[in-house]
Amino acid sequence: MTLRSTLSHPYIKRFYIARFISNFGNGMGPIALAFGILHLDNGSASELGLVLAAMTISMLCVLPFGGVIADKYGRIRMFAIADIVGGAVLLVQVYYFHTGHVPIAALLFSNIGFGLMWGIFWPAFSGALPALLPENQLQQGNAINQFISNFALISGTAIGGFLVAQYGSTFALGVDAFTFLISGILVIHFRHLTPPHPNHENSMLEDLREGWKVFRSFPWIVITVAGFSLIVMVWSGSEGVLGPLIALKYFHGAKSWAFVLSCESAGYIVGSLIAMRIRIRHPMRFLTWITFTISIYIFTLAKPQSIIVIAIAGFMWGITLDLWGSLWSTAFQRTIPREALSRASAFDGFGTMMLRPVGLAIAGPLATWIGLSHTLELFAGVTAVVILAMALIPAVRSMELPAPLTGNS
DSSP states (O other), X not given: OOHHHHHTSTTHHHHHHHHHHHHHHHHHHHHHXXXXXXXXXXXXXXXXXXXXXXXXXXXXXXXXXXXXXXXXXXXXXXXXXXHHHHHHHHHHHHHHHHHTOOOHHHHHHHHHHHHHHHHHHHHHHHTTHHHHSOGGGHHHHHHHHHHHHHHXXXXXXXXXXXXXXXXXXXHHHHHHHHHHHHHHHHHGGGGGGSOOOTTOOSOHHHHHHHHHHHHHXXXXXXXXXXXXXXXXXXXXXXXXXXXXXXXXXXXXXXXXXXXXXXHHHHHHHHHHHHHHHOOOSXXXXXXXXXXXXXXXXXXXXXXXXXHHHHHHHHHHHHHHHHHHHHHHHHHHHHHSOGGGHHHHHHHHHHHHHTTHHHHHHHHHHHHHHHOHHHHHHHHHHHHHHHHHHHHTOHHHHTXXXXXOOSSOO
16 A cells, blocks of 8 residues: 555545644653753652653543543544643643742642543544544554654654753643644544444443453453553653653753653654554564563663663664554554444553553652662563563464455444
């Protein structure tokens, strides 16, 4: 399938534009929030970890129900609404940063509110692209989405680091909030492609049970999600909390960390280009082995190495992570029955992110207790053990990608 044929489908270009805009803001958000909190008079890694953990916990609380909500009220409608409301609540923290007085309650309100919308967005978004493209174009469609989103991330990260260094965090956080509002407004205009089903006979709990039944009926999915939840736990603590500390302690703060994250985002772009071309018979086997790049990335932070070495390791992890996004999404969309896609995706998201708040919450205190380097070495070791265990499990190693159906079922 050619790029032109994929882009010829109605609404797909507008969808990709919306993804570019919101991910441009996503590139700015983590840097602006991290250094905004760390530069407060009473700011600390523990406070940053608390805020990020609260966001993730709120997302996890609503995520299982998010799949039901998306299937019931319309997937595209709900992910557009989640973007719009999420952007609105982020403006609250922008206001407080602007005043110079940022109470922890304001940070928690904005980020918990955003987390709740994130829990609706994730499963709703997973069911959007199959409504826009035929099944035999899903891998290329997912890869294009990854490429556009990642190009936006690298642009937003690079510009965000500059804006934070030159003008402070408030402006970058404001841009982040408005990108979600604009993205949601663009997408909501084609919400009719995934119409709501208000007369569904099942209760929400019955829908949840059905989604869980579908999800757990595929052992390779359950095992991979369980393993990746541990990887996400230590990656989020390493990159979200300890990475900015390393940048402040050993390098040049926001500019240095923006450089590392920009290189990681550049890896996303390369991963997208690779995903557009490759056809892997055993995608989980391939993805699991290349995930050792996260162990290398975290270990380079532990010493730390020069900023160039860290950035190269981040770049390799970015390639890996994007290949996961493209190939996993394609395998999931081809395997899970279309009518249960958002509900099963909710359990995918819940399981993957379940331990993220733990990593965010413990990273700061653990670094205070045993030191930054020892904490990062421990985190790198955890990822290596988990990856090796996943690679040795037959259900993961032998999983084959189903052949695509023709047409747009």
